[in-house]
Amino acid sequence: MIMKILVTGNAGFIGFHLVKKLVNSGHEIVGLDNINNYYDIDLKFGRLEQTGIDSKNLGYNRFVQSNEYMDYRFIKLNIEDRGNIENLFETEGFDVVCHLAAQAGVRYSLKDPHTYIQSNIVGFMNILEGCRHNNIKHLVYASSSSVYGLNTKMPFSTQDNVDHPVSLYAASKKSNELMAHTYSHLYGIPTTGLRFFTVYGPWGRPDMAYFKFTKAIIEDRSIDVYNYGNMERDFTYVDDVVAGIIKIIGSEPPEGNNEWYSEEPVPSISKAPYRIYNIGNNRPVNLMDFIGAVEKATGKEVKKELQAYATR
Numbered sequence: 289m290i291m292k293i294l295v296t297g298n299a300g301f302i303g304f305h306l307v308k309k310l311v312n313s314g315h316e317i318v319g320l321d322n323i324n325n326y327y328d329i330d331l332k333f334g335r336l337e338q339t340g341i342d343s344k345n346l347g348y349n350r351f352v353q354s355n356e357y358m359d360y361r362f363i364k365l366n367i368e369d370r371g372n373i374e375n376l377f378e379t380e381g382f383d384v385v386c387h388l389a390a391q392a393g394v395r396y397s398l399k400d401p402h403t404y405i406q407s408n409i410v411g412f413m414n415i416l417e418g419c420r421h422n423n424i425k426h427l428v429y430a431s432s433s434s435v436y437g438l439n440t441k442m443p444f445s446t447q448d449n450v451d452h453p454v455s456l457y458a459a460s461k462k463s464n465e466l467m468a469h470t471y472s473h474l475y476g477i478p479t480t481g482l483r484f485f486t487v488y489g490p491w492g493r494p495d496m497a498y499f500k501f502t503k504a505i506i507e508d509r510s511i512d513v514y515n516y517g518n519m520e521r522d523f524t525y526v527d528d529v530v531a532g533i534i535k536i537i538g539s540e541p542p543e544g545n546n547e548w549y550s551e552e553p554v555p556s557i558s559k560a561p562y563r564i565y566n567i568g569n570n571r572p573v574n575l576m577d578f579i580g581a582v583e584k585a586t587g588k589e590v591k592k593e594l595q596a597y598a599t600r
């Protein structure tokens with residue numbers, strides 16, 4: 289079935305790869321991003337250029353047609369901009385919304401917590417309202433493995449409760465899941481939340497450890513190793529994440545699940561059309577092995593500053 293799909297955050301890492309796969313697939317694609325300067329905007333422009341969007345021709349709240357793909361347009365817009373988001377949803381009539389725009393990053397949420405509330409809560413609210421009033425058939429949105437917070441039971445399971453976040457970023461993502469459930473329940477909007485686990489790959493985010501470590505090694509600087517190196521992380525290659533998203537977009541949206549019992553409420557499903565998936569985990573890599581791999585690839589050893597602080 290041919291669909292009109294809104295992909296938010298598509299000047300970003302995962303959104304860019306998703307759009308690159310979706311164009312030419314028969315669907316009509318609208319990409320949206322405010323191109324904020326959380327990291328180098330030239331990287332965002334470069335991603336847009338890869339899909340035929342002329343980054344010199346961008347204006348706020350104005351569509352730019354891809355010069356490579358007929359079925360793809362981009363709009364520079366802030367999801368916090370309620371009026372223009374309302375207008376966009378009304379005029380475009382999307383079938384599916386894939387919402388990836390967010391203030392990402394765990395560490396940065398200590399430095400600038402307000403942006404997380406603005407982009408991830410206020411912005412998400414505007415997306416939900418757009419879905420509510422415009423008969424969206426499926427809202428797929430990015431959550432994060434960060435929601436597992438203090439949980440130590442492995443592997444992380446969507447069946448476990450995630451009520452102990454350890455960063456405002458994680459709290460904002462958990463809030464998105466709660467908000468989505470409310471809208472699925474109240475208005476019957478089918479929603480699927482995807483918990484991503486440290487995604488890596490080309491055109492990746494420079495704030496992520498593999499870029500920061502590599503840069504430090506090349507520049508002969510030391511690196512901070514959190515929790516004395518005693519940490520494990522799951523990594524997912526971006527193409528695998530994109531394959532997961534496309535599979536979900538192409539399959540039936542969730543329906544209310546009759547096997548959900550209010551007396552024993554499993555967190556990942558509901559009697560409302562709501563579900564949560566982990567996208568790619570269960571093969572954790574030890575932090576020191578990870579650093580060793582970067583050392584091997586660069587042919588250099590790095591000085592490690594062991595820190596007590598742990599992120600998630």
Ligand SMILES: NC(=O)c1ccc[n+]([C@@H]2O[C@H](COP(=O)([O-])OP(=O)(O)OC[C@H]3O[C@@H](n4cnc5c(N)ncnc54)[C@H](O)[C@@H]3O)[C@@H](O)[C@H]2O)c1
Pocket residue numbers: 296297298299300301302303320321322323324332365366367368387388389390391392393406407411430431432433483484485486487488493
């Ligand atoms: N990359 C990962 O490892 C990872 C892991 C877990 C969850 N996630 C989630 O996946 C999604 C995509 O992550 P990413 O790695 O591509 O991040 P990214 O920062 O590269 O992409 C996010 C994009 O959203 C845009 N954006 C932010 N706030 C916006 C706003 N208010 N209005 C419009 N656009 C806005 C940014 O400009 C950026 O281009 C995010 O929701 C993130 O929280 C990512």
